[in-house]
Amino acid sequence: MMAWLAARRERSQLRFLLRGRSLAIVVLIVVSVLTGICEASILAIVAEVASALVSRTNELHISIGPLHISATISGLLVVGFALIAARLLLQIPTVVLPARLAADAQGTLRRGLIAAFTSASWTVQSRDREGELQEVLTNQTGQASFVTLALTGLVTSGLTLLVLVGSAFVLQPVAAAITLVATVVLLSGLRPLSQLVGRRSEMLSVEQIRLAHGIGQTARMAEEMDVFGVGRQQAREVQKLVDAVTRHFSRQQMLGSLAPSIFTTATYLLLVGGLLVLHIANAGHVASLGAVVLLLVRSAGYGQLVSASYQSLRGTLPFVQRVRDRERGYLESTPATGDRALPAIKSITLEHASFAYVPGRPVLDDVSFEIAGGESVGIVGPSGAGKSTLTQILLRLRPLDSGAYLVNGVPAAEYSLNDWTSRVAYVSQEPRLLHTTVIANIRYFRDIAEDAVIEAAKLARIHDDVAEWEHGYDTVIGPRADAISGGQQQRICIARALAGQPAMLILDEPTSALDPRSESLLQESLVALRERTTLLIVAHRMSTLEMCDRILVIVDGRVDGYGPAGELLRDNKYYRSAISLSGAGRAGAG
Ligand SMILES: Nc1ncnc2c1ncn2[C@@H]1O[C@H](COP(=O)(O)OP(=O)(O)OP(=O)(O)O)[C@@H](O)[C@H]1O
Ligand SMILES: [Mg+2]
Incomplete structure (x- = not known):
């Protein structure tokens, strides 16, 4: 039947x-x-x-x-x-x-x-x-x-x-x-x-x-x-x-x-x-x-x-x-999780890493570099060079097609996803908030106390703005709530990323919507974070990267240069032109 x-x-x-x-x-x-x-x-x-x-x-x-x-x-x-x-x-x-x-x-x-x-x-x-x-x-x-x-x-x-x-x-x-x-x-x-x-x-x-x-x-x-x-x-x-x-x-x-x-x-x-x-x-x-x-x-x-x-x-x-x-x-498609514990991040290494969205058209091609734990690295390069793709690989959101991604000398995939996700944080290129209160947004990914929320908000330089709002941390924000500006949304996303005190923080264009004052405030907070966090910051604005120890230049999916800003200013054509176009010049001094 x-x-x-x-x-x-x-x-x-x-x-x-x-x-x-x-x-x-x-x-x-x-x-x-x-x-x-x-x-x-x-x-x-x-x-x-x-x-x-x-x-x-x-x-x-x-x-x-x-x-x-x-x-x-x-x-x-x-x-x-x-x-x-x-x-x-x-x-x-x-x-x-x-x-x-x-x-x-x-x-x-x-x-x-x-x-x-x-x-x-x-x-x-x-x-x-x-x-x-x-x-x-x-x-x-x-x-x-x-x-x-x-x-x-x-x-x-x-x-x-x-x-x-x-x-x-x-x-x-x-x-x-x-x-x-x-x-x-x-x-x-x-x-x-x-x-x-x-x-x-x-x-x-x-x-x-x-x-x-x-x-x-x-x-x-x-x-x-x-x-x-x-x-x-x-x-x-x-x-x-x-x-x-x-x-x-x-x-x-x-x-x-x-x-x-x-x-x-x-x-x-x-x-x-x-x-x-x-x-x-x-x-x-x-x-x-x-x-x-x-x-x-x-x-x-x-x-x-x-x-x-x-x-x-x-x-x-x-x-x-x-x-x-x-x-x-x-x-x-569920990503495999390893069972290795990750107590701290001491080094991050890519070895001959390649990745393509469409087979045969690599977006990252033979990329190799190493970042020491606690270091702050800026990532620059033309639009479409593969910077955001690189951040997704470093976050273990996408696996490499070839080459190796090592953390503390061990393939990143061997670490337990639980451990991994509790140590890394990320601010994406577009600020994405939930339609709920400021406080709920900031502690959505990490279950933290109200004091810690306020501390993160202060660090992200959004606390003073929130304090002025009629409902303070209970203000409903997010899509269609229209309560806050683009720059404020971005700073709340940053506060949310800082909430768990991450061992590695990746920021993809964190300052694209910030005015010069907010940007300089944020820079201060990034400097404060240097002590405890490995920082990777993708930015088009060279001024954002002033506090970085080293800059990684990605052009057409390849490493075009990697070193301290002063060195790149001397040796790297892309970086030099980016600095002169941004009119900052100051990053060269870092
Ligand atoms: N989901 C996707 N599927 C297919 N191709 C993609 C996808 N995401 C990005 N690409 C392509 O990969 C290349 C690199 O994109 P990516 O977003 O990494 O660049 P980017 O350096 O971050 O650029 P921008 O500075 O403009 O943000 C681009 O050619 C883009 O079209
Ligand atoms: Mg991008």
Whole structure:
């Protein structure tokens, strides 16, 4: 049965979603069978009582297969009422359990996916387009969880149907056999339609991800769109994505509801045709014939449910597949962690390191240099030279293609990621804050006391600004909060990086948004940090690098020069021109 319902890969998804839920499944199976028995008995009683009323007898002799029962009309009606009550009670688990299973499946998929994403490597995380994860994690997991509703619907209605047809067998074997064969033939005939529904759902899932990406991008670019007056144009672009989703959705829904309609029409044809055959053959006792007709009419209803549940199963399985494929992709990329402890950083070495985003087009090419623990190194170079890429490699966010990255003379990958991440800190090129208070932002990555937050804020030269705000450290900042300037955002990011007193701190363009006063304040704080931290500072502004012991010049992914500023000023063409262009000249003196 399962093989017919779903391919091997799909079956394993279903098993995954129903793992640990065997008791619920068993209860549903038992309840469905009992419901079928109740319904068959009620219908048989109705037929017998109706036939007795027509023939004006009160004593009934009923034969159900080998069973011979004598009863009165009122006795049978009492049994009938009891059966109706029993059937009502049986409905409770069929309402409660599928809803629970679906909710559990949704939770399982969402928890799994978010855990997988957060454990994935930056290489894989950074490939996700804007809005994709959100769409899969909210909308598509929601759609995927309907798979359990479809499956339980299929199991319960299928089993009840089987019991009803089975009861009809006992009463009228020929009519029931014809019905059963016809049902199987009909469901098999509708299979290609179900596969079509599955393919449509796959396309729908892809289009929904495109739409989510388009919406995410529109929200992020709203300011520029207003300025450039391209709101309408952008709306048209997103509308195209909406249209694509609508088109696939409407086809998927239409195909999905087509099968149950075809099924119902065919079953009614069968029923009326079957009666015609029985009439021509002049077969059967009138009460049992009536019961069979009632049973088959009821079976038609369950048959329709089976067919609709099956369509829904085919329509939702692609969403489960998409969520699980994504989860697997994330999990496969989880960076390996070593088990070596990292008590301190004494040296950082790259040996003949090369890295390419696109095979054959190296962004870093044969890069070698060494940084001593506690040293402050500035990294300069033209835009696109590979500076940010280098910082990501030094942070262990991306593995090298060739060459070695050693920390204290040992491959960096051998250190436990826990130890590593607790010793390093980073300020990225774009300040990224959470939509929450200043204090929550600063201690988001490191669980530190309020005093330590304030100390970090003072060190990053943001404390005085915060102290002036009406709500101080409780001011809500972050995307769309608009409470603070770009330079303030940058200093809060720096405070956040300083919060854990890192052994190595990498700053990628920390001063790009700072005014000269804030920059000189920050320089003071970097000087104060020198004592305890190995500092790597990428900067276009040469003045930022005045306090550095050495400067690494990267041009076209290669080391173009490495040494104290004075030495580079003498020997390195790029550095000399950068200094003269920045008009600083002061860095040469360092
Ligand atoms: N995720 C990525 N996928 C593909 N190529 C990338 C990716 N990130 C950067 N690159 C490419 O790698 C090269 C180096 O980029 P990188 O960001 O390291 O330069 P950079 O020196 O930091 O430049 P800038 O000073 O402008 O920040 C560039 O040619 C860039 O286009
Ligand atoms: Mg950069």
